Amino acid sequence: MLSREQIKRYSRQILVPEVGGEGQQRLLKSSVLVVGAGGLGSPAIQCLAGAGVGRLGIVDGDLVDITNLHRQTIHAGRLGLNKALSAHHFVEQLNEDVAVEAYPCALTPENARTLVSEYDVVLDCTDNFPTRYLINDVCVLEDKPLVHASVLRLEGMLTTIVPGRGHCYRCIFPSPPPRGAMPTCQEAGVLGITTSVLGSLQAAEAIKLLLGTGNTLVGRLLHLDLLTMDIDEVVVHRNPQCPVCSDEGAFDIHLEQYAQQGCELE
Numbered sequence: 001m002l003s004r005e006q007i008k009r010y011s012r013q014i015l016v017p018e019v020g021g022e023g024q025q026r027l028l029k030s031s032v033l034v035v036g037a038g039g040l041g042s043p044a045i046q047c048l049a050g051a052g053v054g055r056l057g058i059v060d061g062d063l064v065d066i067t068n069l070h071r072q073t074i075h076a077g078r079l080g081l082n083k084a085l086s087a088h089h090f091v092e093q094l095n096e097d098v099a100v101e102a103y104p105c106a107l108t109p110e111n112a113r114t115l116v117s118e119y120d121v122v123l124d125c126t127d128n129f130p131t132r133y134l135i136n137d138v139c140v141l142e143d144k145p146l147v148h149a150s151v152l153r154l155e156g157m158l159t160t161i162v163p164g165r166g167h168c169y170r171c172i173f174p175s176p177p178p179r180g181a182m183p184t185c186q187e188a189g190v191l192g193i194t195t196s197v198l199g200s201l202q203a204a205e206a207i208k209l210l211l212g213t214g215n216t217l218v219g220r221l222l223h224l225d226l227l228t229m230d231i232d233e234v235v236v237h238r239n240p241q242c243p244v245c246s247d248e249g250a251f252d253i254h255l256e257q258y259a260q261q262g263c264e265l266e
Contacts, residue, residue, distance in 0.1 A: 036125035039195030
C-alpha cells in the first residue's frame with residue numbers, strides 16, 4: 001500500500017495508465033543493478049531513483065574526475081570520490097524511498113554472478129568490451145534481463161536482452177574487435193547529451209521490464225545519430241550456435257577469456 005506521501009510524490013507518474021498505483025507499488029518492490037556509474041549510468045540512475053525503483057545496486061571502481069562532469073552530472077561536488085559511493089550519496093538525497101547498495105569495485109568473473117543474481121534487471125552502462133561480454137554472459141547464465149547501451153561522439157546503440165526470449169550480446173557481436181580497432185570516448189570524444197539520451201532510454205527499458213508493459217527492444221537493436229536525428233532499427237535474431245544463449249550452449253565464466261578479449265577488465 002502506498003503511503004499518502006508516496007501518492008503525492010509519484011502522483012504524475014501514477015496518472016499514467018501503464019503505471020497506476022499498482023505499477024508504482026511494483027516499482028517500489030523492484031530492483032535494478034547498474035554496472036557503471038559514468039556517462040550512461042548517471043542519467044539511468046537519476047531516472048530510476050526518481051521513478052521510485054525500490055532498490056538500486058551500483059557497481060563502479062572508478063573515481064570522479066573533472067573530465068567526467070560534462071556528462072556525469074550526478075557526481076557534481078564529489079571529485080576524487082569513488083563513483084559508486086558518489087552515486088549512493090546522490091540517490092539518498094534524491095529519494096529516501098530507494099535503498100542503495102554501492103559496490104566500489106570492478107565487476108569481475110569472481111563477483112559477477114553473485115551480484116547479478118540479487119537483482120531483477122541489469123543495466124550495462126560500461127565502456128569496455130571485456131566487461132560488456134562478462135555482463136551479457138552472466139545475465140544469460142542467471143536468467144536476468146539486461147539492457148545494453150554504448151555511445152561514441154554523437155551516436156549510440158541500445159538493445160534489451162531477455163534470456164530465452166531472443167538474442168544476447170554475443171548473437172550480435174560474437175567476438176570483440178581487436179585491441180585498438182575501436183576508439184574509446186577518451187580517444188574520440190563524446191557529447192554529454194549522447195550519454196544522457198541513451199542512459200535515459202536504458203532506464204525506460206528497465207522500467208517497462210519491471211512493469212511488464214510496452215514493447216521493449218528484445219529482438220531489436222536501435223541506433224541513434226543525434227547529429228542528424230536519424231533513428232535506425234535492426235531486427236536481430238538468436239544465433240542457434242551461440243556459445244552462451246543457444247540450447248546447446250555449455251558456457252561458464254573464466255577470468256582468462258575476458259582478460260584476453262582486447263583490453264583490461266575495469
